[in-house]
Amino acid sequence: MRGHGQLLGLYVPGHSLLHRTPLALKALLCVGASTPVVLIRQPITTAAGLVLFLLLMTVGARLPLRKVLGALVPALPVLALLALYSWFTRGPEAAFVVPGGIAVCMLAARLLTVTTPGQELLDGLVRLVRPLRRLGADPERFALALSIMVRSIPYLVGSLSDLRDAAKARGLQRSPRAVVVPVVVNAVAYAQATGQALAARGLGEHTDARDMHGENMDGEDSTDADGRDGA
Amino acid sequence: MSQAHPSSSGAAVASRRRARKRWNSTDLSLIAVFAALIAALAIVPGIPVGALGVPITLQTLGVMLAGVVLGPGRGGAAVGLYVLAGLAGLPIFSGFRGGLAVLAGPSAGYLIAFPLAAMLAGFLAAALLRRTRRFRVGVLFLACFTASLLLIHPLGITGLVVNGGLSVGDAIATDAVFLPGDVIKNLLAAGIAAAVHRAFPRLVPRTGADGPGHGGNEGAARTA
Amino acid sequence: MIRFTDASVTAPGEDGGSRTILHPVTLELGEHRISVIGANGSGKSTLLKLINGLTLPTSGSVSVDGLDTARRGREVRRKVGFVFTDPLSQLVMPTGREDVELSLRGRIRRADERRTAGMQVLQSYGIGHLADRSIYDLSGGERQLLAIAVVAAVEPAVLIADEPTTLLDLRNEHTIRAVLRGLPQQVIFTTHNLSFAQDSDRTLVLDGGRVVFDGDPAGAVAFYQELCLR
Incomplete structure (x- = not known):
């Protein structure tokens, strides 16, 4: 992987x-x-x-x-x-x-x-979304979605190539369906498990962070994005 | 939280804006994972086709799948997230490309069309499946192919003309090379989506606009 | 104190009907360490998910320290941490450092303080040296340790773990069991490992969506073994 x-x-x-x-x-x-x-x-x-x-x-x-x-x-x-x-x-x-x-x-x-660094680019993208907050965008959740996406790609590429090999071994390499159906089914199950884990950690819920922490959480965000030096 | 709003699937029809606000963490995670799925399908090796060598990959398959599996709202968001992350510089477009440069390239039109096409395909699929439960694969194919004919090809051709400097006729001819592959990929998407619907019957909204929570309830029920 | 009052869970069935996942149950869970055993599909996970409101009761109610999970879900989830079987579905960020900092976001506002605190958390679980490793490059045991660390980082009053050792080899299983034993908060866990189940003060046995035994761990294990042989 x-x-x-x-x-x-x-x-x-x-x-x-x-x-x-x-x-x-x-x-x-x-x-x-x-x-x-x-x-x-x-x-x-x-x-x-x-x-x-x-x-x-x-x-x-x-x-x-x-x-x-x-x-x-x-x-x-x-x-x-x-x-x-x-x-x-x-x-x-x-x-x-x-x-x-x-x-x-x-x-x-x-x-x-x-x-x-890649992480800084993504943080930059999140900052770019921030002014759209007035139109209903939620930079916090956008950032979270980006992170989950980035971290899911290697997992999915891995399962895709595993299944490609498996299909090849069975002589099904010409049947993309044999490869993609299990990948998508896995992806949905994986997304649901991740969603549950997010909810369990109190992350990614739609009510914005304000009522959870008593005050504006996005205000301090810029310090955060700048404070990171990327992974 | 889905479970907190058992009536939300009905209420969600009210307005797209409100429906979007109500996405729970499972919806968020489905959006993110499908964006990643499109990326994964796009970066496994593809086949360059046609005069400009724009590679045929499973990228568009992922786009259509997001639309018909997640519905117009979440599907459109997933594809939008994918395109944005790619434009920001992640090498997740076909051929490991990424960055704003893609917007200047000849395939820019296709990229811009993707989120819109996912939304249209998702919308059509939901609208048609509300009327009939039969010929599921055929209906799904129709939704995907319509979206691809109405959005992906016209916008793709526009991109070839504007960025690639092709004449309209040549652009249409170049684009037409993708049509057979497109039919195959849309058929594939329909077959796969039908299989996924069978595996997760409550994932796909039955009541119209894709309200939140279907995924969440599903998860709760399945893990019992 | 966790209180179940006639709480039951039903799920919509395939063709409009419904099937019962958990029959009405009334329980008070106050012991420091509680284990839950039972066959696959017996309702163990549902019981755990009721505690932090991930699943809401179809009838009856569940409360944690007087907070109803249906109405105060957000507050309940801040009190109750949840560790899943597969840490990969739980860890959101690409590296442990970022993930633990994500957990700490709500309580520590300054990025540099958060960074220090996050590192301290990782070090206290003996995985400080893995902070910047991709989560995909960690072993199963390291990942599960990390998952427990990021959940415990926000110091929940209750920590719930759903089969936390199922995917682990023997050595890693012992590490995780030791870590869970050392936690100061109330810990409720499910497991198929009967010796792990006895690392507790009280054990519930579930069968077909009902609590069929509730009492001392040794007795529970004996009862469960009997049940399985029947």
């Missing part, structure tokens, strides 16, 4: 400038710098975006260039096909701008995940 470490494992530990930059600032930078590239779609902005993020990754985050480019490898077939298609339909400029824009966004997103 795979540990969750692998799942949150894009993070490369380090002490570079970008590792130390707060997540919110990094996120703003990445979105702010990649959006114009996608919207404008001129060779000059695309090239500038590529250079900017390659510099940020190699100099700002002190990552080896090989590793930076390696992140693009899985997307290469798609990017190459897009380039070919754009060349034939709209000429060489489009062949650079369309896949180039996607590459910029990939680098930008990679920058965040490589320099920020």
Whole structure:
């Protein structure tokens, strides 16, 4: 069974400038710098975006260039096909701008995940939800759901590959149904057991934490999210 | 707490907003575990198909399952949670991808369509199964396939045009490559959902909007 | 003091009917350590879940220190901790440290204090060195220890454990039994292990949803063995 470490494992530990930059600032930078590239779609902005993020990754985050480019490898077939298609339909400029824009966004997103521990990213996501509280969102429960999800993935991947092997052993590898039905049934039973355990611990119930602790619990939350250094 | 509100399944029809507020910890955990299930189905190896090599994985199977097994509210929430966590950077989209970059890629439209499709499939399944108990697998397939035709394919094509720069015709042709696989996956989803319904008869809301508590009562009864 | 007053549980059956899981029972549970034995499906787990309101009685009532589980469920669950058979369904966070801190969230507001307190809890159970390990990398015994630690961390007045040693090997079973013996609070547990059942001041025997014996552990075990052979 795979540990969750692998799942949150894009993070490369380090002490570079970008590792130390707060997540919110990094996120703003990445979105702010990649959006114009996608919207404008001129060779000059695309090239500038590529250079900017390659510099940020190699100099700002002190990552080896090989590793930076390696992140693009899985997307290469798609990017190459897009380039070919754009060349034939709209000429060489489009062949650079369309896949180039996607590459910029990939680098930008990679920058965040490589320099920020996974748990911190999730905490950041929870903070992003916090302003939605007025619309009925509940950041506490959202955070709890995220945690349960992250911790359930290795369990389910494990049971999926176990059952894949079992199906193969019985010559049923061509029957996804033989594999997926038990996985889903297990997942439901597992979710119900987890739900019971949550209820038993007084977690995840809909009434918000306020009436339980006498006062606003979300107010102190920011200290919590900042206090974590990620697992 | 489900047990504290035995009448909630009826009352839940009142409004989606209120129904959502009443999700108990079992509902929360079902949402989270189904989000994880979609992730697990998405990251086991898939097959790249078509001009853009967008991989066919069991990801969409998980999306439809969440809708028809959990109902529109919880199913939509499960898929939404999955998409959000992936966009935040967890490598849980097909091909171990993750992060906001996916929104700029050619498959962005499919991703955006997923939560909506789960909700529609769940809604249709609940609405149809209220009228008939027969042809369960067929009804479930119809719900999944309708949702996929009305939401996943149109939004997917839009994504191919906007992000991939494809012409509408080429985008439709690219998307059409997924249709046969889609039919198979929707059939699968229907068969699996019917089996899960048999294993957990009270998990699926029978009374309309998926009120909370079905899962909780189920758990209490089964563990006795 | 835990009080059952004519409490019964029925569940909806397959075709609209209902089946009785627990027949009406009236009990007062005040002893320090109480064990519950009985066959699978005899209603043991339901009896335990009634105590913290995870299951509510279909008729009658259950109260803990005067708090009714149906109306004051939230307060009851703060008094009553519950340890499940499978720790994996109980541990919510990816690591022990995060899980115990989640437990402590309600009582310790500052993140750094919570961190220290969480570490102390883990250390007191001898698993401080495992704090940052993935829960999937722990052995069964370590996981069950962790599950007990995160529940006991909030110092409940009563700790309930549903077959806490069923999934464990002999050595781990002894560790968990020793830990449960050392807990200051009231402990109520179910088990299929008859020697473990006698680690108690009082034993209930359940059969077919009824309490068929209630008394001293040795007598209960003898009665249960007789029952099984019949």
